[in-house]
Amino acid sequence: MPTLDEGHARAAMLSASNYSIGLHTWAVSTTRSWSKEVKDETRRKRRLENEVRRQMEKRQELQLLRHEQDSMVLQVERLLAALNNTVTAKTMSEGGVPSPEHTMSGAVCRLALESDTLRSENVELRQKTQLLSQNWSRLHQVLHNFAFFQELQLRSLSLHEASEWISCSERSESGWRVNFSNGEPSFHFHPFTRGEVDAAMACCDVDLAVYSPCAPAVGQMFGWTVYHAPVRRARDNSLVAHARFTTRVRCSLEDADSFMKTKDIRTLPLLIKPPNWSYHQRDSVNTQVLQELDVDTHVMVCNIPSHVHTRYIQLGRRLPGIKASGKRLVSFFLITADSSSNARSRAAEEQHDVQWITEAGTRLALTEVDETTIDVACDHWSSCENELHREQLFVFWAEFACKWTEMATRSTILKVGNKGSTYLHA
Template sequence: MLSASARGFDVTAESAWSDEIAKEKQKHLRSEHQQLEEQLKQLMTRKGAAASNCTKTHQPLTLRLHQFAVEIEALRKEKLELRKQLALHTSFHKVLLSTSTNQPDEGGSILPTNDAAPDWRVYFPGGEPSFHFYPFTRSDFDAVVDSCASELTYKYSATNRAGDFIGWNVYHAVVPSKLDSGSLVARARFTKRVQCSLPAAFEAMNHEEINSWPLIVMQMNWSGVSSSGASTVLLQQFDDNTFVLVHNVRSDFNLRYLCVVYRSRWTERDGKRAVTYAMVIADSEANKRSRLAEANDDEVKWVEEGGAHLTFIEAEDNSIDVVYEHWGSCEDTLHARYLFVQWANYALRWEQMVLSSKLLVE
């Protein structure tokens, strides 16, 4: 039988042991509570992420396409704006070059000379692919112009009379190219006597703008004889009547060519006064090498052969004999026929312009 003191010790020990167990349970419960809270936080985080992903995944397709289109349009506008700024910078740079150098001699280029700007990048107002241009010297220009007359004699000796077109005598032919034996060249000649004096015709031609001049060649699916869908950039100007241009004709691809232009040249044929106008496709080895380095054949096709030549010859009774000659590279005979129609419309347009000017003068 235990004494009272022994029984008191047992009670005290049992109480201490119970307190220790309670503390351990409380500690374990707190730890378990913290773990559950952490698991709950992780679960809520995963739930929020899943909800966000679900919202994005189930976002309407039309809305996503619209946002994509808006982004593309913004990038396109930014690209065009950068092109405009770059073109403006290039033009300003040319002005600085021309003003910082000595004044050119008579007959020199009004745009930067070869010494001032040996080459430069050319940009089109419509955003078509740019290209690098190496300018022509005046002797290069004159050589192209001087060779034009002899070329015309060869080119039209074999043309066949095709008939009449609103009073115009029409001749045309499709012949092998002189530059590439595997290519074809369409050639046409239109002649007519017009009741208009030579000075009146000359005055009418002086009012022609660069963008109104005919295109030498165009694609089969091009949309008409106007210059809509085509860009013209003035590259060089040697004097008031001599220029170097680049034409870019837009369709399913860009058809492009360099050409030299002289707006009027007075000559004499069989003792009669005559004035001629010409656009002739020209090229150089430097520009050919530059084009090969561009590597954009899918977007741009360069034409290396073609031209247009208009002559007014003074005749009796205050009239003129008009000879309009046009030639250019073509893909096949069907393309050549298409070009013949376009060129015939150019001939008719010359006549209408000259006669309208005559009526205004009278």
């Protein structure tokens, strides 16, 4: 009968075998993916070279045709000039009195010369028009590229960098108009005071205390322990979806914290998922930084486009601390925030094609275990329309956890770039 140590050894061998198989499968799939990318790039370069060669051949053919045209025009001009000289000489030899026949011949000659002159001027005007059209097309492309570069810069920056990039020339203490790049309805924003931000954070602490699940974990999912407990608000009996995901990651707290502070604004988690909305629409979401109260506190607006736009003002805050056990802790909050001034502004300017969300949030807590390991706890909560919407939100949050795990595992194995630079991503 096998002993307990033999059982442990067999389990360890089985675990190592499964890890080796998983690593081999990942390596094969990655190699295939890279091979496909290399082939696609080779085909793209070949198509580009063929296109360049065809354009050069067309350009040479066009130059040859223009040369032939110039030669023919020059020949016609010489013939017309010779004809005009002949008519003039013949008229002068006959006493300077042109006959009707000579007069008609001279008129035809003059018309031919004028026609040739007009034709030449027409060609010159056409060339100038084409040149102006080409210049305008280039200018339009430059302006388009500049606008795209501006949008790309805004969408590819961290919160702090985006705060510095956005112009503040039209902003004032009484508020300003917030516009969106794709023509979504604008709105008037009143800046938050420090007291309003602190009040929103205090409400978040209360909500987390209420939403924290008391029931045991509902299961495991891709290395995450999952808690899922819908809560009914006492004041209006409305349904609030809540889920917590916890896991342990081999990554230092410094690396994780450094990455989160420089995280691309486009990869921030969404606080709400509209019903029947899919994650492949993520690139159409517009997130703007409206205020930077300090390097760790930002006020943003997020617009999820649809026939009825889902929109919310969110507060982002990084909060470092130390637990009672002496372990270091860094929490990252994204919560919906509102103020009386902004609420009054929305009421005065009713927009039927915009739905404002005022209750949702995410907290990502990173707790140091040792120098190379951290515990991760991610809380999500949001108001929801019905049970189906609550289930869709849970799936949406589970996707967030899976993407997080995927990037963390990939970074651990490949060690690409700066240490820990891709451990946290969603």
